[in-house]
Amino acid sequence: NLVHLYRQFGVTCRSIMAGLQEAKKLAAYKAVDDHVQDNLIVGVGSGSTAVLAVERMMERVRNEHLNIKCIPTSFQARQLIIQSQLPLTNLEINPEIDVTIDGADEVDENLTCIKGGGACFLQEKIVAYNSKKLVIIADYTKDSVKLGQQWKKGIPLEVDPMAYYTVKTKIEKTMGGEAELRIGKMKAGPVITDGGNFILDWKDFNPESNWEEVNMELLKIPGLFETGLFVDMAVVAYFGMSDGTVKVRT
Ligand code: 5RP
Numbered sequence: 001n002l003v004h005l006y007r008q009f010g011v012t013c014r015s016i017m018a019g020l021q022e023a024k025k026l027a028a029y030k031a032v033d034d035h036v037q038d039n040l041i042v043g044v045g046s047g048s049t050a051v052l053a054v055e056r057m058m059e060r061v062r063n064e065h066l067n068i069k070c071i072p073t074s075f076q077a078r079q080l081i082i083q084s085q086l087p088l089t090n091l092e093i094n095p096e097i098d099v100t101i102d103g104a105d106e107v108d109e110n111l112t113c114i115k116g117g118g119a120c121f122l123q124e125k126i127v128a129y130n131s132k133k134l135v136i137i138a139d140y141t142k143d144s145v146k147l148g149q150q151w152k153k154g155i156p157l158e159v160d161p162m163a164y165y166t167v168k169t170k171i172e173k174t175m176g177g178e179a180e181l182r183i184g185k186m187k188a189g190p191v192i193t194d195g196g197n198f199i200l201d202w203k204d205f206n207p208e209s210n211w212e213e214v215n216m217e218l219l220k221i222p223g224l225f226e227t228g229l230f231v232d233m234a235v236v237a238y239f240g241m242s243d244g245t246v247k248v249r250t
Contacts, residue, residue, distance in 0.1 A: 023139035023240030028052035045102025106151035116156030116228030154201035156228035163223025
């Protein structure tokens with residue numbers, strides 16, 4: 001009957017979510033173990049997978065007395081670092097970061113990433129750019145051959161609120177697809193980023209694009225501050241798999 005089916009559906013959803021959470025944890029823990037060492041300046045990513053990386057860093061700081069300093073990629077990452085009692089620093093004091101560990105929404109075969117599902121990609125890109133290496137951690141659903149195959153919510157673009165409509169129109173007319181203003185969960189207005197800006201999610205782009213060129217083309221539009229395209233930034237991606245293993249792509 002319907003009640004039984006509904007309950008069964010709930011159980012299946014919960015077990016898929018638990019599986020994804022475990023996959024994220026596998027990737028996050030292994031990446032921290034492989035890349036975080038004593039005396040490093042560490043960029044701390046944003047999102048649910050980055051939370052697990054912080055969890056592992058906490059454990060290692062406590063157990064191995066590691067001395068690390070953390071640079072956040074968002075207001076929430078900063079809060080998490082403080083709550084976790086990890087040493088917090090910033091780009092003025094430590095402009096050179098040894099390693100940044102961050103999540104992604106999709107990673108293609110060349111390690112080009114779409115980031116920004118959590119609206120933090122402007123700071124994430126600043127931190128990644130100033131890092132000697134960017135390590136991506138994700139569950140297996142983010143592992144892709146071409147961008148757009150797995151992540152259907154589009155490429156996030158951070159825009160000045162004043163220019164969201166002109167940027168949207170310019171992209172749709174000249175590059176195709178649809179650039180949708182991201183609306184908050186309460187459906188009462190746009191998502192506001194840590195920088196006080198809006199986000200456009202650019203969907204139905206050409207999956208065969210040259211992402212370096214697309215990124216540069218987008219950044220020419222006045223009012224568009226940053227894109228969620230991370231080209232030639234990540235050096236390695238860790239994917240937690242459903243069978244309990246970790247797939248490492250370099
Ligand atoms: C936030 C991001 C996140 O890293 C990305 O959305 C992945 O998040 P999660 O680890 O929760 O899947 O780019 O701007």
